Amino acid sequence: MTVLRADIQAYENARAELEAGHVGEWAVFYSGEFVGVFPLFEEAATVAVDRFGSGPYLIRQVGVETIPLSSTMVFRPSHASSSGRL
């Protein structure tokens, strides 16, 4: 795993700015570079596929720290400080 290491690091570098103005929106990073932020996931994904094909690319919802997968399991996105342990 960690194919998204560079993108996750880039997200961390931009995190404060993103959370200041785009909480809930979807940020796209590719090859360690910021691509854009979009109000809907489908918009972000369409841009990513059209421009970068099969990626990989990071599409992360700004400000979301956990994603419930089931009543007994949650997902926590990696941050640059923890991605080395994955």
Place this chain on the structure above:
Amino acid sequence: MRRAQAGFKHGTQGRTAADLLAEVGPTFRVDIGLRSRSGVGEVPDLQKKGVHALIDTGAGANCIDDGLAKSLGLPPTEEGETSGIHGKASATFYLARIYIPDLDRLLFERFAGAKLKEGGQTHLVILGRSFLRPYRMTYDAISGQVEIVEP
């Protein structure tokens, strides 16, 4: 009003439809890929067809078998860690288009990678409560039939 069956009308190999529903669970066959090979307005033509998908009301998110996602070249779009009753594990989300022919519905979203085949699962896709939001589902365990209706 669109209707589809995710249960079983008949039994097989000595098992009734009710037996199959209890053992296998509500199931759709779905098609999976990143890009459709058909044009706008046409029925989606995706790379992998007829994959068994479990309708799972216990699942909050939709999932795809991790190995299947990699074999189809689906792009990883998020990485992180799951935590639950079995402890912690690394996880990846993949972007995919999944088409459910019985409902004529196309999903274009991220799916949590899960080791379904490795765990001996028949289904390689799990569709959870987020998928079911537009529908009314009737689960008849006695007959083995599960009807999903889009009002």
